[in-house]
Amino acid sequence: MGDLYTRFDQTFFERTRLSIVTLIDQRGSVSFNGLKNILGATDGALFSHLGKLIDAGYVTKEKQLTGDTVQTVYSLSDEGSRRYREYLAFLQDVLLRTQEGDDDHNNHDQ
Amino acid sequence: MDTEAPDLKRYLEDIRTIRETVLRGEDRLHVPAWFFLTMAGLIAAATALHTVAALLWELPLRTSLLAIWLPGFILAGVAEVTAWVQIGREEGLPWLSRSFGRFIATIAGIMIAVSAISIAALFAGFSPGGVLLLLASCIFLGYAPYSPSISILVGWILLAPGLALLVASITSVGATLGAAALIIVGFVVAGIAEQRGRRDDG
Numbered sequence: 032m033g034d035l036y037t038r039f040d041q042t043f044f045e046r047t048r049l050s051i052v053t054l055i056d057q058r059g060s061v062s063f064n065g066l067k068n069i070l071g072a073t074d075g076a077l078f079s080h081l082g083k084l085i086d087a088g089y090v091t092k093e094k095q096l097t098g099d100t101v102q103t104v105y106s107l108s109d110e111g112s113r114r115y116r117e118y119l120a121f122l123q124d125v126l127l128r129t130q131e132g133d134d135d136h137n138n139h140d141q
Numbered sequence: 142m143d144t145e146a147p148d149l150k151r152y153l154e155d156i157r158t159i160r161e162t163v164l165r166g167e168d169r170l171h172v173p174a175w176f177f178l179t180m181a182g183l184i185a186a187a188t189a190l191h192t193v194a195a196l197l198w199e200l201p202l203r204t205s206l207l208a209i210w211l212p213g214f215i216l217a218g219v220a221e222v223t224a225w226v227q228i229g230r231e232e233g234l235p236w237l238s239r240s241f242g243r244f245i246a247t248i249a250g251i252m253i254a255v256s257a258i259s260i261a262a263l264f265a266g267f268s269p270g271g272v273l274l275l276l277a278s279c280i281f282l283g284y285a286p287y288s289p290s291i292s293i294l295v296g297w298i299l300l301a302p303g304l305a306l307l308v309a310s311i312t313s314v315g316a317t318l319g320a321a322a323l324i325i326v327g328f329v330v331a332g333i334a335e336q337r338g339r340r341d342d343g
Contacts, residue, residue: 053166054166057162058166059240061233125152
């Protein structure tokens with residue numbers, strides 16, 4: 032499992048950034064205010080995390096109409112989407128392996 | 142195996158983070174309380190005008206539909222658009238986003254179609270009370286994912302008498318008044334429930 036872990040870019044492995052990517056993936060695209068309302072992060076922290084994701088090429092930004100105002104909206108790039116889904120598949124694999132390990136352990140005890 | 146334990150803990154934390162984020166993201170879209178109360182007010186006003194026009198001036202139904210109910214439908218549409226603009230602004234949802242854009246396109250189409258069917262049914266002479274109850278039922282059930290849970294119950298409660306009035310072809314002013322009263326109560330209840338829900342969320 033350690034080898035698999037190092038396969039992934041460290042950019043994702045921070046709680047707020049993982050939340051940001053999850054939310055954008057869930058909604059397709061989200062504005063800065065939308066991210067801030069849901070995640071409860073400060074402006075500075077959110078801006079910093081988004082900057083890291085944009086620099087890594089996982090998130091893109093553009094101006095779009097939200098409600099009746101124009102706001103900066105963030106979306107996952109193709110690379111970002113691919114990496115995120117790869118990580119989801121990896122986590123699913125981890126859960127299955129953990130469960131299999133528990134099952135083997137229980138069978139051995141019996 | 143021991144070196145994997147810290148990694149496993151991190152993965153499980155990430156799973157928890159993803160789950161919590163998805164749940165928080167799903168729970169944000171709620172039709173504001175003022176929308177329900179506005180709908181109640183519009184229906185009350187239209188019903189009052191319709192009743193006065195029918196009883197005092199013997200205004201034909203067709204004229205009443207064009208002069209009273211059609212403007213009411215339009216005003217309700219304006220209220221609905223205003224509500225979604227407010228939600229879009231507050232939650233930062235872009236009109237062109239995959240989820241919000243598709244949702245708006247879907248709900249707008251459904252509401253326009255259902256309203257058009259209702260107007261056509263009214264012009265065709267179907268029970269006004271029945272048509273109004275079924276239209277209101279569609280609104281409550283259609284918006285149920287974005288409304289307080291009680292909206293589902295209200296939607297079903299309105300459906301039964303609506304079907305009954307339609308099947309029995311009851312077109313009396315009294316039946317229309319009774320139907321409108323039920324719908325108004327439904328919207329007020331939903332509006333209060335939404336207001337309380339928002340206050341509890343903080």
